[in-house]
Amino acid sequence: MTPPVDTTASRLDNHQLRAIVKSVDPAATIAAWDASSPRPQRLLATILTPAPATDRRRVRNRRPRRSRRWVLVGTLAFVPLAAAVLVPGLVGSNPAYATWTSVPLAVNNLPAAERSCRALLAPDVAVPRPPLANTPEGTRWATPADLAASTASVAERRGTWNLLVMTTPDGFEGVCLMDDAQSPHGMGSTLVRHVTGLKPFQVTPLGWIQGGDGGYDLVSGHAGADVTEVWVRDGLGLAVKATVTNGYYAAWWPDSAQPLIHRDPTLTIVLSDGTTESGISPRGSDGTNRLPAHRPSR
Amino acid sequence: MACESEPNPEERFRGIFEATYADLCRFVERRVHPSHVEDVVAEVFLVAWRRLDDLPSDHGDLRAFLFGIARGTLMNTVRGARRQQALALRLAAVTPSPVADDRAQAVVDRVAVAGAWQRLTLVQQESLALIYWDDLTGPQAAAVLGISPVAFRLRLTRARRALRAALELPAAQTIRPTLTPAERSTP
Numbered sequence: 001m002t003p004p005v006d007t008t009a010s011r012l013d014n015h016q017l018r019a020i021v022k023s024v025d026p027a028a029t030i031a032a033w034d035a036s037s038p039r040p041q042r043l044l045a046t047i048l049t050p051a052p053a054t055d056r057r058r059v060r061n062r063r064p065r066r067s068r069r070w071v072l073v074g075t076l077a078f079v080p081l082a083a084a085v086l087v088p089g090l091v092g093s094n095p096a097y098a099t100w101t102s103v104p105l106a107v108n109n110l111p112a113a114e115r116s117c118r119a120l121l122a123p124d125v126a127v128p129r130p131p132l133a134n135t136p137e138g139t140r141w142a143t144p145a146d147l148a149a150s151t152a153s154v155a156e157r158r159g160t161w162n163l164l165v166m167t168t169p170d171g172f173e174g175v176c177l178m179d180d181a182q183s184p185h186g187m188g189s190t191l192v193r194h195v196t197g198l199k200p201f202q203v204t205p206l207g208w209i210q211g212g213d214g215g216y217d218l219v220s221g222h223a224g225a226d227v228t229e230v231w232v233r234d235g236l237g238l239a240v241k242a243t244v245t246n247g248y249y250a251a252w253w254p255d256s257a258q259p260l261i262h263r264d265p266t267l268t269i270v271l272s273d274g275t276t277e278s279g280i281s282p283r284g285s286d287g288t289n290r291l292p293a294h295r296p297s298r
Numbered sequence: 299m300a301c302e303s304e305p306n307p308e309e310r311f312r313g314i315f316e317a318t319y320a321d322l323c324r325f326v327e328r329r330v331h332p333s334h335v336e337d338v339v340a341e342v343f344l345v346a347w348r349r350l351d352d353l354p355s356d357h358g359d360l361r362a363f364l365f366g367i368a369r370g371t372l373m374n375t376v377r378g379a380r381r382q383q384a385l386a387l388r389l390a391a392v393t394p395s396p397v398a399d400d401r402a403q404a405v406v407d408r409v410a411v412a413g414a415w416q417r418l419t420l421v422q423q424e425s426l427a428l429i430y431w432d433d434l435t436g437p438q439a440a441a442v443l444g445i446s447p448v449a450f451r452l453r454l455t456r457a458r459r460a461l462r463a464a465l466e467l468p469a470a471q472t473i474r475p476t477l478t479p480a481e482r483s484t485p
Contacts, residue, residue, distance in 0.1 A: 012465070017458060020465075021430040024411050027324035035319035043340050044315050047347045048308050101371060103341040105334070239344050241337070 038274050046231050046268055047239060049278045099159020100254050103241045107155045107162050114152050117164045117176035121147055138171065138194040146172035146192060153246035154220070163243075165220050165250045171195075175220055177252055200226035201271055201295045203249060203280075219265060220250035229270035307350055314353060315343060318364055325365050325432055329372055342368045362438035365428075369442055414464035422457035429454060 012020070034040070107113050125142045150172055154165035166174040171194045195204055204221040219232055223244050230242040230249040242251035267280040275295075305313070319339070326338045345367050346353060354360045415423065428439035440450035 012462060014458065017461065018430045020411055021415075021426055021461070024415060025328070025431045027327045027431065033320040033323035035316040039336065040315075040319055043336075043343065044312065047343055048311065101341055102344050103337040105337070241340060 042229075042270055042274065042276060045276065046270075046278070049233070049268060100161070101158045102239060102253070104156035104158055104163075104243045104251070107157045107164070110152060110155055113155060113162050113164055113178075114166070116178055117152070117166055117174065118147055118150070120176050120178060121166070121174045138192075140192050142172050142174065142192050146170065147174060150174055153248045154243050154250040155245075156243040156250070158252070161252075163218070163250055163252050165248050167246075167248065173220075175218065175250070177216070177218060195222045198222055198224050199295075200224040201269075203227055203230065203267065203269055216252050216254050217265065218250070218252040220248065223247055223249045223269075226271045226273070227269050228272050231268040231270075232265050233268065311347055311350055314346065314360065317357065318361055319343075321361055321432075322364050322368060326368055326372070328427060328431055329369075338368060338371055341371050345371075358435065358438055359441075361432075362434055362441045365432060365434070366442045366444070410465070414461060417464040418457065418460050421453060422460050425450065425453045425457040426461065 035044075122144070125144050125147045146168055147166070149168045149170075150166035151168075152164045153167040154163070156163050161177060161179055164174075164176045164178075166172070166176070171192045173191050173193065198204065202224045219242070223230060225247070227244060227249070230244050230251075232240045232242055232251050232253075240251045240253045242249045266278075268276060268278040269280065270276050322339050322342060323335055326335045326342075330338060342364055346364060352363075354363055418426075424443070425439070428434050428442060429436070432439075434442065436451055436454065437447040439454075440447040443450060445453075
């Protein structure tokens with residue numbers, strides 16, 4: 001039986017009140033956080049990793065992108081352009097920017113988000129398209145059957161917006177960025193491709209989508225089994241922690257820069273043994289579509 | 299003659315990181331599930347790095363500044379679900395054991411404290427937590443909340459009064475507020 005509270009509580013002074021409140025402090029009984037331990041030091045190193053200076057030079061030389069146009073680069077130098085569905089409402093000034101966080105959180109209602117994503121992508125896979133040419137073997141347009149069989153390999157929330165990467169074992173990849181209320185605002189893209197020979201320490205380069213003016217950037221790709229974290233740094237230094245789950249990584253961030261410009265992002269990957277590789281170019285320094293080429297050393 | 303040079307930005311940030319990391323983790327840990335602590339802390343330090351020139355030099359004010367960023371980050375994550383003016387706080391897992399403090403004449407059971415705590419509003423809980431858990435001064439706590447020191451002092455006074463009143467209640471009323479008719483009739 002719980003003993004009764006002493007009835008002199010009303011006469012407790014502030015020091016006594018402090019002791020009482022501290023007795024239920026949830027942080028008092030847990031092991032101390034140590035800034036010198038490996039994980040915080042990796043975080044510190046990631047934050048302090050400078051953005052490549054070449055990015056800023058490249059920015060000035062790029063042609064401004066057109067308003068409300070999708071641009072896909074990076075991995076897509078090796079695979080065909082994905083079809084893109086853009087629903088007006090995500091571009092221009094919108095509340096996504098007010099709530100966006102550079103570190104992702106869990107989606108509130110994953111089954112509902114998956115249903116919304118499939119609905120968003122359905123018109124895209126229903127459109128007949130000419131066969132793909134000059135693409136790696138096995139790459140093709142997605143079909144309604146691919147979409148119906150897909151589940152979320154990546155599901156993350158930043159503020160009021162959910163990002164889902166829907167996949168199947170057959171190589172389907174569908175990407176949705178939509179608001180948390182499952183409203184029809186959002187975008188999606190679909191593709192079927194096969195990534196083979198990915199080593200545990202590698203990621204595929206960026207599949208990079210830039211939204212229209214006042215829009216956003218979105219990256220996604222495959223992550224090897226030893227890749228535990230992926231950080232993306234845009235060309236102006238913004239660092240974004242990607243979600244890495246089920247062999248994929250993905251992230252997005254607001255991009256309302258004026259004038260509208262291309263800004264190549266770079267990756268930092270963290271492996272399960274604590275090694276990191278920073279400043280990975282989206283196009284691959286060795287001309288391959290596996291990054292990095294060699295296992296990073298400590 | 300050249301003046302003594304200040305540390306470069308990276309050195310300064312490294313010092314800030316190492317001086318505040320543990321406190322910031324505990325601040326966040328009191329407010330979210332432990333599995334989210336490191337993610338939120340990472341977010342805060344990313345913001346701090348981008349706003350390095352705005353960071354206070356005084357350690358206490360710096361803690362308050364970072365806590366304010368953390369609170370804003372956490373508030374953003376809950377706004378999509380429900381509007382609220384204060385962050386919910388977690389409680390230590392409570393077991394019936396006395397509060398160890400000789401100055402407290404009364405032995406207040408931690409379970410009863412937890413019950414009393416849950417009778418407070420979120421605003422009252424947050425005010426007390428900033429002072430007693432996070433070890434901030436009144437003006438620093440006010441800065442975290444984005445209100446004036448005077449307004450915070452008023453909140454804190456009301457929160458202390460509310461906690462004392464809640465502690466006066468019998469434990470059964472605070473911990474088991476909804477009893478079945480059979481339970482109510484039990485002597």
